[in-house]
Each structure stands twice: as structure tokens, then as C-alpha cells.
Amino acid sequence: xxxxVYTENWEGKFKKSTYELLSYGNEIAKMMNxxxxxxxxxxxxxxxxxxxxxxxxxxxxxxxxxxxxxxxxKSYTKAIYEAAKAVDAKVVIFSNNVSGKAISPRLTVKLDxxxxxxxMHLPTSTDPFLVRKRVYSGKGFADYELNADIKILxxxxxxxxxxxxxxxxxxxxxxxxxxxxxxxxxxxxxxxTSGKLLITEAEILVSGGRGLKGPENxxxxxxxxxxxxxxxxCSRPVADLEWRPHQEHVGQTGKVVAPNLYIAIGIxxxxxxLAGVNGSKVMVAINTDPEAPFFEAADYGIVGDAFKVVPxxxxxxxxxxxGS
Amino acid sequence: xxxxxxxGHVPDTTSKIKFTNNDTEFDKNNIQFIIGPxxxxxxxxxxxxxxxxxxxxxxxxxxxxxxxxxxxxxALAVGADDAIRVDAEPMDAFFVAKQIAEVYKQGDYDFxxxxxxxxxxxxxxxxxxxxxxxxxPSISGTSFIDIEGGKAKLEREIDGGKEILEVDFPFVxxxxxxxxxxxxxxxxxxxxxxxxxxxxxxxxxEAAAKTKVTRFYLPEPKSACKYVDAENVxxxxxxxxxxxxxx
Ligand SMILES: Cc1cc2nc3c(=O)[nH]c(=O)nc-3n(C[C@H](O)[C@H](O)[C@H](O)COP(=O)(O)OP(=O)(O)OC[C@H]3O[C@@H](n4cnc5c(N)ncnc54)[C@H](O)[C@@H]3O)c2cc1C
Ligand SMILES: Nc1ncnc2c1ncn2[C@@H]1O[C@H](COP(=O)(O)O)[C@@H](O)[C@H]1O
Numbered sequence: 162x163x164x165x166v167y168t169e170n171w172e173g174k175f176k177k178s179t180y181e182l183l184s185y186g187n188e189i190a191k192m193m194n195x196x197x198x199x200x201x202x203x204x205x206x207x208x209x210x211x212x213x214x215x216x217x218x219x220x221x222x223x224x225x226x227x228x229x230x231x232x233x234x235k236s237y238t239k240a241i242y243e244a245a246k247a248v249d250a251k252v253v254i255f256s257n258n259v260s261g262k263a264i265s266p267r268l269t270v271k272l273d274x275x276x277x278x279x280x281m282h283l284p285t286s287t288d289p290f291l292v293r294k295r296v297y298s299g300k301g302f303a304d305y306e307l308n309a310d311i312k313i314l315x316x317x318x319x320x321x322x323x324x325x326x327x328x329x330x331x332x333x334x335x336x337x338x339x340x341x342x343x344x345x346x347x348x349x350x351x352x353x354t355s356g357k358l359l360i361t362e363a364e365i366l367v368s369g370g371r372g373l374k375g376p377e378n379x380x381x382x383x384x385x386x387x388x389x390x391x392x393x394x395c396s397r398p399v400a401d402l403e404w405r406p407h408q409e410h411v412g413q414t415g416k417v418v419a420p421n422l423y424i425a426i427g428i429x430x431x432x433x434x435l436a437g438v439n440g441s442k443v444m445v446a447i448n449t450d451p452e453a454p455f456f457e458a459a460d461y462g463i464v465g466d467a468f469k470v471v472p473x474x475x476x477x478x479x480x481x482x483x484g485s
Numbered sequence: 486x487x488x489x490x491x492x493g494h495v496p497d498t499t500s501k502i503k504f505t506n507n508d509t510e511f512d513k514n515n516i517q518f519i520i521g522p523x524x525x526x527x528x529x530x531x532x533x534x535x536x537x538x539x540x541x542x543x544x545x546x547x548x549x550x551x552x553x554x555x556x557x558x559x560a561l562a563v564g565a566d567d568a569i570r571v572d573a574e575p576m577d578a579f580f581v582a583k584q585i586a587e588v589y590k591q592g593d594y595d596f597x598x599x600x601x602x603x604x605x606x607x608x609x610x611x612x613x614x615x616x617x618x619x620x621x622p623s624i625s626g627t628s629f630i631d632i633e634g635g636k637a638k639l640e641r642e643i644d645g646g647k648e649i650l651e652v653d654f655p656f657v658x659x660x661x662x663x664x665x666x667x668x669x670x671x672x673x674x675x676x677x678x679x680x681x682x683x684x685x686x687x688x689x690x691e692a693a694a695k696t697k698v699t700r701f702y703l704p705e706p707k708s709a710c711k712y713v714d715a716e717n718v719x720x721x722x723x724x725x726x727x728x729x730x731x732x
Contacts, residue, residue, distance in 0.1 A: 266613035275695035346622035353646035465715030
């Protein structure tokens, strides 16, 4: 028996979300009294792999197969399936990101398992296996009972703290059989918008809405983001009007984000917008209209003109950062 | 060519959510149901493709009780050619995927499109599960689809960029943002024609649900917003640091 965590790497490196995932897995491993095993696919050097032991992994399975250099959901599912079988995994955990979302449902079918996607908390019980997740785009929550021998969970980023728990981890090479028929959707090209902080990973987000009047006014938003080490995002009309790139659109039909701090500037707070951001720990709204619905959801509010408030706030944030 | 488009019957995006029966059921009272927003975009793009390549039959499918038929009729009014309702309560994503896989095998479809995520259960599961059951490749969160020379060209968002893929038929694509820009709405003529288009009801196949909701909850009510004077923004910085301990 074991708990298996799929630790994705980005050009050979892990992210904070990887350690969140392991910390989460380690707590479940304790609840179920069984070892925690990490699984990586690709070329990661041993030092980086060893770092997984700092968060509870007793063993790291390392799959390096040139056939897996390109990601396809089918081939990755196959590889993880073989590993899960080999270590008799009772719980398999993924990050609720692009690849986790693509692999986990397929693996669920292959392992005859039960899946809860987008969890934010530890299971409240492991027998029966009960875990809470958001439903109705964050307008509600539900306790899910998973009724299969193997359970699969995908964990939202920023929803679990990193807990150090040192183990002398062993690294073990694991080989898999990938057939050409498992690789049928081949990418022709990949376009990276590199360097930028992924908004789904950011701990602070500065977000702008139509109240900012035009793309030329985003300088002060980017400035705030830079001072705070934050990412930037926007409401849907802002992306639709092409004031900002589509990757920045958050909300019910855009990305779902849950940073520690969400600063909404010139955003009215429509229910579809809030659906994508209401998992944030603290929300700040800056709006000229005291009746803007965002103030009902926000923890802190400033009724005022963004063109005056934001530059002043940038000054204050800068002073604070220099002082601290 | 034939495509099977999986349509969810979900509460309107502006709905206020309530639960009933000791918080074990969603309260459908006063709720307006719609086609899932991603499926609406998918239908729009498939209609554009139909106009481009001529030969494309769009079958809309829903797994649900009779009350979902108006949603399927709406898909027909927007432009789907025919519709299938699998007569069953959608118990969980695996159950739904099993039903759709069965229908797929009975027909002569070339590919399947689903939404990337439903806005009720937010599972993001049905499309991928279906692909695994049928042993097809899956492309999730597709932001663009085109068909040319017997091959499909798709674009999808990946963490920190986008990827362009060429895929052989058959496959499952889960549609995300960008698939189409503005969803098409039914015309008067479309609504009239929809009444005559076939909506076939088929019986469910045996499949066991693996998950069950034991209880729903509403989010904790938020404490009231604390206002800071626009002339005194340093106060906000102080509160974020000392009270919220977030910076
Ligand atoms: C099916 C569906 C899905 C949707 N999905 C999404 C989604 O995913 N994400 C999303 O964001 N929206 C979504 N929407 C759209 C949503 O309903 C709103 O229309 C949208 O969020 C409004 O964006 P906004 O707040 O930027 O613009 P507006 O509603 O135009 O609000 C602008 C705000 O700026 C304020 N303002 C104006 N000038 C200033 C100033 N100088 N300083 C400070 N404040 C100022 C105004 O008071 C106002 O509150 C969806 C809608 C539908 C129907
Ligand atoms: N009952 C259903 N009938 C048909 N299609 C469905 C049903 N439920 C979900 N789907 C499709 O599967 C997608 C993903 O749903 P979900 O896995 O619930 O997030 C939706 O966007 C729909 O396209």
C-alpha cells in the first residue's frame, strides 16, 4: 500500500505547488498509515529529486523515457498507471493544473478508481473516504464520498501550506512500456509566454477591469504587481476587448484563481467574475462606485478613483517594502 | 463527418444557489437552466466548421431526465442537426461518460466535443473519462479547432503558453475559452425548425457511480467590508500587513 503523488517538473525544476502537493500527500499518508511515494517523468537531476524528501517522500520513482518527452494525456496516463500498480497506490494525488486535469480522469477510468477534482482540504475521513470540494463555481461546497478501492484527488494550488518533514528518500528508476499508439496527438509547435508568473500560481494578484478605460492605463497596474511580486489579471470584457492577453482573464469562464491577496481595480464584481476569484484569502476592491457589488465580497475597500488611488497606493507599498 | 457534442444542463451563471432536503440536494426552484457556457462556444465553432467544410452533422447529447429536453431543443434551435437524450439521472462523471461512450459506439461518429468543465459540479472529468473508455486521444481545454485535409488542427492552453496539435480522427476535445468568441443565439427560424428536428430518447446502460455527494454547504458569510479613506491609502497597507498579515 502507498500514497502516490505525481510531481510534475518544469524544465527539470519543481515549483512551490509541488511541495504543497507532497505536504498534502504526506498528511494523508499519516492518516492512512502508509508510505508516501513521489513520481516524476522526465529529466530531473538527483539533487532536485532529493528535495522531495524534505516534504515526506520516502521514495521517488523516476521515469525517463524519450517517448514521454512530449506530453500526451494518453501516454502519461499509461506511465502513471503502471507506477500506481507497481506500488499498490491507494490514493493518487495530482495538482489541479493543466496536466493534472488531463491525466486524472483518464487514470480514474484505467484504475477503476473514484475521483474528486479540485479539492482544497484534507479528507475529513478516510473510511469512508470523504473530501470537500467547491461546486457551482465556488458558490457552494460539497462533501464527496469516494467509493472505490483507489482514490484520486487533484489539489488546487495555494490551498495547502508547505510542511517540512525530512525523510532520507531513495531514488528508483522505473521503466514503462509506451507504444506508438499511446502518442496519437502530437504537438506541432509550442509557444511559451515565458518569464511571466502563472496567474494560477501567484500568491498576490493585481486585477484590472473596464473601469481602467483602456490598455494604455495598465502601467500603474503592472507597477503595483512589480512592487508586490504579484501577477496581473483582468475581467472578461478587458480580455475580450484585447486590452490584455486572454491568459489573464479570470472568472467563471476564465481561469479560477485563489491567491492570498486579490486586488480588484475598476472591476464591478459581477457574479461570474467573483466565481473565479472567491477562493482568494483576502480581497481588496478599489472602485468609484460605492454600490459596486465587489464591496460585498471584499474584505477591504476604497471608494475612489483608480487614477488617483493606485499611484498613491503604489507609493505606499513601495515605502512599506523599503522599510521592511 | 459526424460529431457528438456533449451538452450539460446547468444553472444560469447568475443564479443564486440554494440547497434543500437537509442540504443533500440542489434546490432547482426558481432556477433557469442553460446549455453549459463552454458547450455553447463549442456548438458555435462547430457550426462555423460546418459552414466551412459543408459535410458536418452535429448531434447534441445530454444524459439527464426529461426536464433537460428544453436545453437540447435550444441546441437544436442554435443549429445542431439532431439530439439524443440518455434517460437517466446523471449520477456522477463516470456514469455520464459511460452512457456517452455507449451512444458513441452505436453510431458512426468521427469525433467528440465536450466542455472543459461543467459549472455545476466543476468536475472537468467527463471528456477525459470518455476518451479513456473509448481509448481515444484527448485534448483538453482546446482554444481553437479547425479541420483540413482529413486532419484536425487544435490549439490548447498549457501552463505558460499554448500548443498547436495535429490529431487523427477519432479524438475527444474538451472545449475551453477561445473556442468561439461570442456564442450564437437561436433565430426565430431556428426555433421553428428545432421543433421538427429529431430528439431521440435512449435508455441508459448499466454503470455504477463511484462518487456521491453526501452534503452541500454554502460558503461562510463574509464579514463586512472594511473601508479605507481614499486620501489615506497608507492605512490599507497597514491593515494588509498587521491585520490580514498578507504582505
Ligand atoms: C455566461 C457569462 C460568463 C461570464 N464569465 C465572466 C468571467 O469569467 N469573468 C468576468 O470577469 N466576467 C464574466 N462575465 C461578464 C460579467 O457578467 C461582467 O460583465 C464583467 O465581469 C464586468 O467586467 P468589469 O467589472 O471589468 O466591467 P464593468 O461592469 O463595466 O465595471 C467597471 C467598474 O469600474 C468602475 N470604475 C469606473 N471608473 C473607475 C475609476 N476611474 N476608478 C475605479 N473604478 C472605476 C465602475 O464603477 C464599475 O464598477 C460573464 C458573463 C456571462 C453572461
Ligand atoms: N449530464 C451530461 N450530459 C451530457 N454531457 C455532459 C453531462 N455532464 C457533463 N457533460 C459534459 O462534460 C463536460 C465536463 O463536465 P464535468 O466533468 O462535470 O466538469 C461538460 O462541459 C459537458 O460538455
